[in-house]
Amino acid sequence: MAQPEFFDALETRSPEQREREQMGELATQVAHAQRHSTAFAEILRGVDAQAVNSRAALARLPVTRKTELLERQKASRASDPFGGFSTLRRGPAMARVYASPGPIYEPEGATRDYWRAGRCLYAAGFRAGELVHNAFSYHMTPGAFILESGAHAVGCSVFPAGTGQTEQQLQAITELQPEAYTGTPSFLRILVEKAQAEGIDIGSMRKAVVGGEALPPSLRDWFAERGVAVYQSYATADLGLVAYETSAREGLVVDEGVIVEIVRPGTGEPVPEGEVGELVVTTLNPAYPLIRFGTGDLSAILPGACPTGRTAPRIKGWMGRADQTTKVRGMFVHPAQVADIARRFPQVKKARLVVSGEMANDQMCLRVEASEADSALQQQIEAAVREVTKLRAQVELVQPGSLPNDGKVIEDARSYQ
Numbered sequence: 001m002a003q004p005e006f007f008d009a010l011e012t013r014s015p016e017q018r019e020r021e022q023m024g025e026l027a028t029q030v031a032h033a034q035r036h037s038t039a040f041a042e043i044l045r046g047v048d049a050q051a052v053n054s055r056a057a058l059a060r061l062p063v064t065r066k067t068e069l070l071e072r073q074k075a076s077r078a079s080d081p082f083g084g085f086s087t088l089r090r091g092p093a094m095a096r097v098y099a100s101p102g103p104i105y106e107p108e109g110a111t112r113d114y115w116r117a118g119r120c121l122y123a124a125g126f127r128a129g130e131l132v133h134n135a136f137s138y139h140m141t142p143g144a145f146i147l148e149s150g151a152h153a154v155g156c157s158v159f160p161a162g163t164g165q166t167e168q169q170l171q172a173i174t175e176l177q178p179e180a181y182t183g184t185p186s187f188l189r190i191l192v193e194k195a196q197a198e199g200i201d202i203g204s205m206r207k208a209v210v211g212g213e214a215l216p217p218s219l220r221d222w223f224a225e226r227g228v229a230v231y232q233s234y235a236t237a238d239l240g241l242v243a244y245e246t247s248a249r250e251g252l253v254v255d256e257g258v259i260v261e262i263v264r265p266g267t268g269e270p271v272p273e274g275e276v277g278e279l280v281v282t283t284l285n286p287a288y289p290l291i292r293f294g295t296g297d298l299s300a301i302l303p304g305a306c307p308t309g310r311t312a313p314r315i316k317g318w319m320g321r322a323d324q325t326t327k328v329r330g331m332f333v334h335p336a337q338v339a340d341i342a343r344r345f346p347q348v349k350k351a352r353l354v355v356s357g358e359m360a361n362d363q364m365c366l367r368v369e370a371s372e373a374d375s376a377l378q379q380q381i382e383a384a385v386r387e388v389t390k391l392r393a394q395v396e397l398v399q400p401g402s403l404p405n406d407g408k409v410i411e412d413a414r415s416y417q
Helices: 015-036 038-043 066-075 118-123 143-154 166-176 185-198 217-225 335-343 375-389
Strands: 094-100 104-109 131-134 157-160 180-183 207-210 229-236 240-245 252-254 258-263 277-283 293-299 326-328 331-333 348-356 363-370 394-398 410-412
Touching: 015 038, 066 104, 066 293, 118 143, 118 229, 118 240, 131 143, 131 166, 143 157, 143 229, 143 240, 166 185, 180 185, 185 207, 185 217, 217 229, 240 258, 240 277, 335 348, 335 363, 335 375, 363 375, 375 394
Parallel strands: 131 157, 131 180, 180 207, 207 229, 348 410, 363 394
Antiparallel strands: 094 104, 229 240, 240 252, 258 277, 277 293, 326 331, 348 363
């Protein structure tokens, strides 16, 4: 029997149907979070949940970043290690608890494919009846369990390889003959190189889903030359699957269980399609209802739909970190401060603070895209910089569209040699 082309019918909804249905789910999720999450009861106090039924309404809600999640968890360790974000209680509904660096504690619900990774593996060609060699760590963090639950949702069996013990892992691969791999790309390369060096046949493993690290095109091509088709996944311990690569190799398709926004770093303001900014995600998971969760990662929305027929939005992939806070003349300067300065002037379309000079001789230049350029505006912006940052900076007015589209609000161009 021919296998279906898609994991489920959600992937091929029309964009209009998806938006309509997700916005309805969003209002329900906000109301649920207000009632059952003490953290969001406070964060969203006074918000009319039923009115949060559009992207414009969503954009008016505050962004919650990982630092705030950690602070709330630390403040309530004795009574609630999840900081009031989880709606689950210990028992049958909470299958596992994990610890990420911080430590930040994350719950796992007991529902099937809780992290929604099945869609990602299916897009990479994983199919029922296959064996997956899972080389993500099974120690404290959820990475291995995210991919294992996805493999089970597809109908695969899983070998829980974990990390390290390369020789034993290669022996297991030769004897068990798994069809697929999940883990980091760096460890997959170690396995492939050692197998080649020792003449070990691991040719059964023809496909892989990797995560946790960047996958440059050169490394993906290296794997392809050795017979392994490698696909990227983008998932976090807080959100589960966010986006995944398909056979089209044109960006990452956003998962059906999340709503993605790209905002200007340091703010919660959405940027135009195609502009690089911070990836902010709202999950529709009622067990851990994160509303406008700032990932701290940079990305951009790609135009159009995936050539495979999946109709969800696509992101370009991981493009760096959004937190560009830097220290200048002994004082911290934050992206939010740059955004505050830009907001004060309607003529300003975009701003980028460039910090240059050598050690102990820092210089700041705020490069500003402005619809009007005159000396009076320049002086007003210079005064605003001094007021907001307590530091002096040169202001350079440039034509709209002149600044790079790389998501950088603060560029550290100093020489540290």
